[in-house]
Amino acid sequence: MSDIAITRLIFAYVFVWMLYLFMRNRKIQQDKLLLLASFRMTIQLVLAGYVLGIILQVDNPIITISTIFLMEIFAILNIKKIAQQKLSLPILKSVTLSLTTGTLLVLFFFLLVVVNPPSLFDPRYWIPLAGMIIGNAMTGISIGLKTLLDNVESKKDQIQTSLHLGAEPKDAIGDILNKSFEAAILPTLNSMLGMGIIFLPGMMSGQIIAGSSPITAIRYQIGIMLGITGSVSLSIFIFSSTVWRSFFNEKKQFIS
Amino acid sequence: MKPLFECQSITFLDIIKPSTLTIYDSLITSINGASGSGKSTLLSFLNGTKSPSSGLIYYKGQDILDIDIVKHRRNVVLVEQKPVLFPGTVYSNLIIGLQIQHKKIPPENLLKNYLDDFHLSFSLQESIYSLSGGEAQRVCIIRCLLLQPEVLLLDEPTSSLDENTADHVLHYLIQVHQRSSMNIIFSSHSEKLSSKADNIIQIAEKRMGSSL
Known part of the structure; x- marks a missing residue:
């Protein structure tokens, strides 16, 4: 399976950015929640990735x-x-x-x-x-x-x-x-x-x-x-x- | 006279102050008092859907805490002041109590007779959403009469009825009481209504007393 390079992954955030601009433009209240959710998703998944890596390696x-x-x-x-x-x-x-x-x-x-x-x-x-x-x-x-x-x-x-x-x-x-x-x-x-x-x-x-x-x-x-x-x-x-x-x-x- | 209910030193939050009263068997009893004096609460105590903060309630000499409470509620049925109907038709609402208590459903013509007796001109298949408050109240009374309980508790049964209909409903209930052994206990703040009762219990300011 081909790995996704970090620089390429950053391009995936373009959709979040589009949604953010749209929400700002239309004055939809949830724009801050969108940023928070995207941020938390990223951090949580990165952490989960490392933790899972350790759990799989330890295999206890x-x-x-x-x-x-x-x-x-x-x-x-x-x-x-x-x-x-x-x-x-x-x-x-x-x-x-x-x-x-x-x-x-x-x-x-x-x-x-x-x-x-x-x-x-x-x-x-x-x-x-x-x-x-x-x-x-x-x-x-x-x-x-x-x-x-x-x-x-x-x-x-x-x-x-x-x-x-x-x-x-x-x-x-x-x-x-x-x-x-x-x-x-x-x-x-x-x-x-x-x-x-x-x-x-x-x-x-x-x-x-x-x-x-x-x-x-x-x-x-x-x-x-x-x-x-x-x-x-x-x-x-x-x-x-x-x-x-x-x-x-x-x-x-x-x-x- | 045999006591039906005996309430000993019952209290409820700050609504009912220590009160002792007796409701006798085979009578029509009226519980009188101003709004907010605890009439509805007292009726809920009698059928066990609420309990006093302290004090004891006996039904036919037995502490109601020692009786199977669901069985007790089936013997002592309460018609609430605010009519509560279930989504559906008049028919489904009339028979719901019988279904709950696994009793035989009477034929439709008998149910229709009840509607006529209570001056209700709609059909059994009428949706409950088209009923007025007074009509709904009468459907609720019939629903409980069909259960033929030992005691029928009615909380302000004529509150949403005009004077003529109220008289008629009360007259009908008195006839039921005379025909069968059904005890009738109702709450009221109308002197005219309570004048029809054999026994009046007056709830005074935060205290209850019984007079015959």
């Missing part, structure tokens, strides 16, 4: 597993940030339980049963695949959580009325839970629908550029898509099965 199972746990922690912090409101402790517990269980179960299954790497804890496989699985589950839970919180707020009268009519708390919030599950899983399903026709996914494109045959690349891509679907649905399933309790007390009363 403890470091590989610790890295995956660090990724989980960052994902949880990110979900907290995206929620844009203070999350109660029970909701945070539910987010943590669902994200870690949903992603780790699928990751172990996927690597040990589907991929079967040459050496058991080879970070070359674990880290990138963990990144994709945790990243997608994080997006799923974020969307699910936001949909849930918005709907609980806008439909609190209906939840309360359902309780007045004698509903069990889980049934009183059932429709809202289903909606948030749907919202969380929809981006993954949509991306499966368009895959290979409308766009070539990043991992597959990367493998092809790196010299793998497209047939090997699609095997990985199909595998990882199923893994992503599995981890998003398992995470959001655990999330919706546990989070509803956060909205009720032990006397089955609604706490908004």
